[in-house]
Amino acid sequence: MLTALKGNIIEALTPDTLGIHPHSYLVLEDGRVVGIYPVLPDALGSASVTDYGDALILQSFADMHLHGPQYEFMGTGMDRPLLQWLEAYAFPTEARYADPAYAREKYRILARDLLQNGTTQVCMFSSLHADSTLILMEELEKAGVTGYVGKVNMDRNAPPYLCETTEESKKETLRWLDECKRFTLVKPILTPRFAPSCTDELLTFLGKLKAERNLPVQSHLSENLGEIALVGQLFPDCPQYWEVYDKYGLFDSKTLMAHCVHSDARERAAIAMRGVHPVHCASSNNSLMSGISPVADMLREEQQVCLGSDVSGGTTLSMLHTMANSISASKDRGSLQQDASQALSIEQAYYMATSAGKVFLGLKPGFSEGELLHAVVLDDTHLPKLPNITLRERLLRAAYRLDDRHIRAVYSEGIRRL
């Protein structure tokens, strides 16, 4: 069946290039992209057109780092650095997800709110509870959110009420992976919480599992100076943080590493060489005062940087706001260092918030031919109609001024879900 969306179509083709199609037709066949046309070609003339008028048709968002069980306390507890914040807020909240009924209630809200914010692709941490992780995957799939979810592995340096034995962690991970076979939109990703929370034995197990089953991996890297010092103590044989993951075979092109705030030239070279995907989390890096990642430099080094809301070190689920926060953080870095080249462009922010995540998920940038549609229709027509304003400027303005109430439609996997 041929359908088409009509409106101002903007796609993120490369970190520096927008594909801009004013008042054009995005044509689909059975939900898969056929192409974008300024005028509907005769051969596609039978398409049933949904006309969104002067609204913006954007790629929907890919939030490549967030913690499902932390959403409920978003915006509170923003006055401590990472390791104390984990103890005071994150761990006690995550412990409640031992209760599947509790998890069901909270994860249903999270899945709904993601979709309402135009996020249709995620890479998410659950808690260490296998059953609640399966519930999170169910709720995402029901809402039409796709991507990866990971049961967290954590067998040391965690409070007793939120710690697995090594044996439990292995067993539950295998059980969880077996149960994941029933999902079609949401797939499992191995998730050692971060190096300090996993024993050598557990990391060895996860590395083998990754190799045997060809699984992707997500974790944290060089977020905070205290954390880096702790890794140095716990893994004295590894000169740098990344080498812990690398030692166990958890550091390659199927790996997402959140933060990378303090990665120096050597660590960044390793990230680039291995094709690891760093996830920039501007909001939480700010809230927890972790620092400001040199994202503009990382993009110049052709690193495949994605964006993450990092709920709930981050204070917003909105990837529009996450784009704006990323630009703001880069400008703060630039002005304090008197180096304007640190400032991110809207092209870069939009690419990182959409296509960069798609690439990690095995898709192509932009509205790529043959792929199921992931799109969001953003209505900015209540804002002033400025003379000569470009679509590029409207995209930047949208990042600063719009929110979930301005999202008119969300498409995921070729289907309109909102």
Added chain:
Amino acid sequence: MLTALKGNIIEALTPDTLGIHPHSYLVLEDGRVVGIYPVLPDALGSASVTDYGDALILQSFADMHLHGPQYEFMGTGMDRPLLQWLEAYAFPTEARYADPAYAREKYRILARDLLQNGTTQVCMFSSLHADSTLILMEELEKAGVTGYVGKVNMDRNAPPYLCETTEESKKETLRWLDECKRFTLVKPILTPRFAPSCTDELLTFLGKLKAERNLPVQSHLSENLGEIALVGQLFPDCPQYWEVYDKYGLFDSKTLMAHCVHSDARERAAIAMRGVHPVHCASSNNSLMSGISPVADMLREEQQVCLGSDVSGGTTLSMLHTMANSISASKDRGSLQQDASQALSIEQAYYMATSAGKVFLGLKPGFSEGELLHAVVLDDTHLPKLPNITLRERLLRAAYRLDDRHIRAVYSEGIRRL
């Protein structure tokens, strides 16, 4: 007539002290504050109570620096530094306000949006057009927004289409001041745009006018390094920027100075000694990459720092978001300088967004006895009900997560306006 608002009342008593009154009564007599009581006293038992349940009753916001005619392009043009940005965006837009009908249409929207965002007190720049400035004052007064508005003075270093002769500037300022007598809620404030846009003769005139009529003054100070260099060239007899204003009698306790990003110890000492009120504009300082003000240091020096949205160098009219942006900017400064003492607290942000502005307007901090009520009712009851969450934490969360759609009521000058 006795009335009362019931809810969770939070007032900003000092930059470091919240007055927190859970489930209490804010009692008014003819719109003026009588007091705050946990239980309604017998003598006030006849008060007609509006019960806002578990919502937050906050002071409404005082936005102490914004440019009325720039609101329409908020969120665009964020890719140039100050002086180029003025040329490309601000000046061409302001020129349109020569047309009173255009001004009427745009200022009505601005006044409505201010109130919807809970801002009931402002200090605002208009354009150089006297008639449109009067229209702005009318529209604010109609909406119930109080404070100061200034006709801009600008007789040099402006484009020909937006520049007055010195004579015109004087004559129009006097005419405008005469016409201002009809307003009750909105008063005039002298507004030399900034030192570079005024000749010595005009500054001399404004200084005399201020002294004769005991008028307040607003302008810009040390926002951007390029601007500071320009001031040095134009006023070679003044060792520092502030000394230009001081030389003409425009730098005292009835003066607001926006930005003060690059004020060094000597300039800050002058600000403190003269009792000048600096206005911190976190959003525009970020957008235009001007720098990050050392606000925490300024508060330690007991400077009377207020907050400004600085529309439209700033990207939001919401003072809730301006509070959050101020905290974020201070944390970026703190983490890049590895100095945690730079981080602003929610107490400081809320005080600067409310009471600090009231003090400039001649009022007292907090919900002060005998003053007409300025308040906003903020409904956060849709957010998760966390165990043991304090009202202080709910205030911080509100800054990050709420917006105009969560404002249930706005009171200005003792009257409910929304």
